[in-house]
Amino acid sequence: MDVTVEKKLQDLWKLQQIDNKLDTLxxxxxxxxxxxxxxxxxxxxxxxxxxxxxxxxxxxxxxxxxxxxxxxxxxxxxxxxxxxxxxxxxxxxxxxxxxxxxxxxxxxxxxxxxxxxxxxxxxxxxxxxxxxxxxxxxxxxxxxxxxxxxxxxxxxxxxxxxxxxxxxxxxxxxxDERLSRAYHRIRENMKNSVAVAPIVRGSCGGCFSKIPPQRHSDIRAHIKITDCEHCGRILVDQTISGISAFDEIKEDKPTRRKMRLTTAK
Ligand SMILES: [Zn+2]
The missing domain is CATH 1.10.287.1490 (Helix Hairpins)
Known part of the structure; x- marks a missing residue:
């Protein structure tokens, strides 16, 4: 049975989250x-x-x-x-x-x-x-x-x-291997090493450019893996990322102060 696009996006997003943490550390x-x-x-x-x-x-x-x-x-x-x-x-x-x-x-x-x-x-x-x-x-x-x-x-x-x-x-x-290759290639090309970006307020969470409504609804429908037209990052909608329009987009570079605050629990 083929893995659904939704599942693929979820797995990619999960991988990105782990890489974000590793990058921060x-x-x-x-x-x-x-x-x-x-x-x-x-x-x-x-x-x-x-x-x-x-x-x-x-x-x-x-x-x-x-x-x-x-x-x-x-x-x-x-x-x-x-x-x-x-x-x-x-x-x-x-x-x-x-x-x-x-x-x-x-x-x-x-x-x-x-x-x-x-x-x-x-x-x-x-x-x-x-x-x-x-x-x-x-x-x-x-x-x-x-x-x-x-x-x-x-x-x-x-x-x-x-x-x-x-x-x-x-x-x-x-x-899967093809997606993994794409993921790592995009990651390497991005300054902040983010290959999978959430959509936040209708914009790409990686480069902040607006996503055309048609493209946005395609992404929401989980028909296929879609990248940002501007930066090439793979885009995921709110149901995948869990990031709502009211959440702040994370800064590119984590600072130590922030890091210390998060570890000082
Ligand atoms: Zn973008």
Whole structure:
């Protein structure tokens, strides 16, 4: 006995429903791993930057402590010069030592100025470091969250995908080979991988173009498998799809947010 057109359409619609679910699950996984790897790249870049700034700061700090040591040395020299000056009778010798003392004083001033300059540099670097570190911390928290989400979805999806694949096998067996080929060919050609579209408010649920009344009533009569004149999708009427004129047509691309809402039952 020949399978009726109505039965064929029902089987095709069923297959499409399963594929829709599989596509959704795969799409969800598709973008998350990319987001995770983008974040990992960001973090690696920021960590390099943080390390670089920290190194610059420690170089400035090393310069500062070397200048501080130099100042101490000059101060000790000045004390020594003062002692010498107190015990000198000869004016030429006095002038020579006094000159040394003056030079040491100038060296101290110059070292102090350097220390102020370096401290200012450090302040600037520290500001950049704080901002970079904050942005690094944010991304790390983001990554942790996304990784947890990813592994959770992967786990959930694994079970769901295995289950759906089995359902798909069963559903596909009911569809004859010629129709199955057509189904897969149309699916491949469609951006949203939808080969069987419901009629919604007299329009093709795939491309939204209006279906001529005659064609519409032919489809309703289940006389033969009919495709959309515009996009080539196989059309099914309300009795097959169960989608009434008041139902919203599903968006092409499922988002993760939606996905999470549907799985968070
Ligand atoms: Zn269409």
């Amino acid at each position: 795969r799409a969800v996984l598709g973008e998350l791993p990319m987001e995770v790897s983008d974040l990992e790249d960001d973090i690696a870049g920021l960590e390099t930057r943080v390390a670089h700034i920290q190194q610059e700061i420690s170089l400035y700090n090393a310069e500062i402590s070397s200048k501080k040591n130099a100042i101490k040395d000059f101060q000790r020299a000045i004390e020594k010069y003062d002692d010498q000056l107190n015990n000198i009778k000869n004016s030429r010798e006095y002038e020579a030592i006094d000159k040394e003392k003056e030079i040491a004083g100038l060296e101290i001033l110059s070292a102090e100025k350097k220390i102020r300059d370096f401290s200012k540099q450090i302040e600037g670097k520290q500001e950049v470091l704080d901002l970079t570190q904050a942005s690094l911390d944010r991304r790390k928290a983001d990554l942790e969250f996304k990784q947890a989400e990813l592994s959770e979805i992967e786990k959930e999806n694994e079970e769901e995908i295995t289950k759906l694949k089995k359902e798909r096998e069963t559903a596909l067996k009911r569809v």
